[in-house]
Amino acid sequence: MAFPRGGLRRFRPQAVEGPSFAELFGALPVAVLVLDPDGRIAHANPACEVLLNHSETSMVGQPYDAVLLPPEDYAGRQEGRGFAAFDAEIEAVRGTRLRVDFLETQVPDHPGWRIVTLHHAPQARRLAHGLDRTAGARAAIGAAAMLGHEIKNPLSGIRGAAQLLQSGGDPESNEELTRLITTEVDRIAALIDRMQDFTDTRPLDLAPTNIYPLLDHARRVALAGFARSIAIEEWFDPSLPPVLVDRDAFLQVLLNLLKNAAEALKDHAHPRIILSTAFRHGMSVSVGAGQPRRPLPIEICVMDNGPGAPADIAEHLFEPFVSGKPEGKGLGLPLVEKLVRDMGGIVQYAREREPEVTVFRILLPRASA
Numbered sequence: 177m178a179f180p181r182g183g184l185r186r187f188r189p190q191a192v193e194g195p196s197f198a199e200l201f202g203a204l205p206v207a208v209l210v211l212d213p214d215g216r217i218a219h220a221n222p223a224c225e226v227l228l229n230h231s232e233t234s235m236v237g238q239p240y241d242a243v244l245l246p247p248e249d250y251a252g253r254q255e256g257r258g259f260a261a262f263d264a265e266i267e268a269v270r271g272t273r274l275r276v277d278f279l280e281t282q283v284p285d286h287p288g289w290r291i292v293t294l295h296h297a298p299q300a301r302r303l304a305h306g307l308d309r310t311a312g313a314r315a316a317i318g319a320a321a322m323l324g325h326e327i328k329n330p331l332s333g334i335r336g337a338a339q340l341l342q343s344g345g346d347p348e349s350n351e352e353l354t355r356l357i358t359t360e361v362d363r364i365a366a367l368i369d370r371m372q373d374f375t376d377t378r379p380l381d382l383a384p385t386n387i388y389p390l391l392d393h394a395r396r397v398a399l400a401g402f403a404r405s406i407a408i409e410e411w412f413d414p415s416l417p418p419v420l421v422d423r424d425a426f427l428q429v430l431l432n433l434l435k436n437a438a439e440a441l442k443d444h445a446h447p448r449i450i451l452s453t454a455f456r457h458g459m460s461v462s463v464g465a466g467q468p469r470r471p472l473p474i475e476i477c478v479m480d481n482g483p484g485a486p487a488d489i490a491e492h493l494f495e496p497f498v499s500g501k502p503e504g505k506g507l508g509l510p511l512v513e514k515l516v517r518d519m520g521g522i523v524q525y526a527r528e529r530e531p532e533v534t535v536f537r538i539l540l541p542r543a544s545a
Contacts, residue, residue: 202458213288384543
């Protein structure tokens with residue numbers, strides 16, 4: 177049977193346009209670093225950003241050991257050869273010590289170029305449970321200390337005022353003592369209310385939301401109150417899709433972070449806060465062993481040019497009762513972390529850019545199309 181010239185072309189399936197290299201690289205579930213021949217970081221995928229608590233922007237161009245201290249026997253590797261260390265301890269310069277399977281390989285036909293992958297080692301999960309128990313013990317000790325301080329002081333004042341009332345006195349003094357008792361009781365009740373926020377296990381009312389009106393509202397509230405004398409800039413991605421959030425919870429998170437930034441800038445000569453949004457293609461995080469990674473492409477950042485958290489507590493900012501402020505209760509950031517987690521996202525702290533700024537980065541799921 178004869179076919180007309182060109183007739184076979186009609187029977188070929190049309191090629192489907194595949195994902196770009198950037199999308200494939202971003203979707204990799206394993207942390208990956210690409211190093212150039214000078215040993216500087218050329219690329220880092222989103223999984224690597226999460227693992228090392230570093231953005232790709234701040235890593236690119238940096239010497240390798242300025243971001244990550246490799247396993248101890250890495251220095252003895254042979255140049256031009258691959259390297260592997262399993263269940264090895266590494267240290268992220270701005271993070272913590274990690275146990276990973278560390279693999280480095282050369283890029284064929286590109287001398288000097290290397291790829292480093294970092295897999296969580298099985299033991300790392302066991303260590304994480306130990307760290308969680310340590311964090312829980314620290315939180316319990318902090319709760320006892322904070323409650324002892326915050327409740328004992330007002331109770332002492334209430335007891336003294338009650339004794340003075342019992343001994344009699346003029347009506348004006350008695351009225352003042354009654355106000356003192358009422359104020360201190362209200363302060364204790366407010367403290368207990370803040371702690372009860374952590375025990376609320378009701379699911380949030382998540383819905384597809386345009387977050388820009390909420391960002392604008394939070395900004396106006398801040399400028400009208402606690403951030404009255406601070407410039408708040410907006411670096412927004414105008415094409416951000418609807419985000420799956422609880423409106424009230426999201427506003428509470430924004431206001432807590434903005435207030436935290438304003439307090440960090442209290443003594444700064446040129447205070448500055450930046451609100452930014454971005455869509456991160458391929459960003460996803462692991463939610464547990466044996467479970468699929470969760471895509472979190474929506475990024476909201478609250479940045480300030482303050483000094484950042486003290487180094488000794490930077491790794492524990494989201495644990496209850498940890499605070500770098502003398503008058504701090506250590507409840508604000510843990511509540512932020514809880515609300516973001518309840519909305520299916522994560523929140524991170526980092527010091528980035530040059531000159532350095534404090535960054536609180538929220539990653540959230542987009543609403544289904």
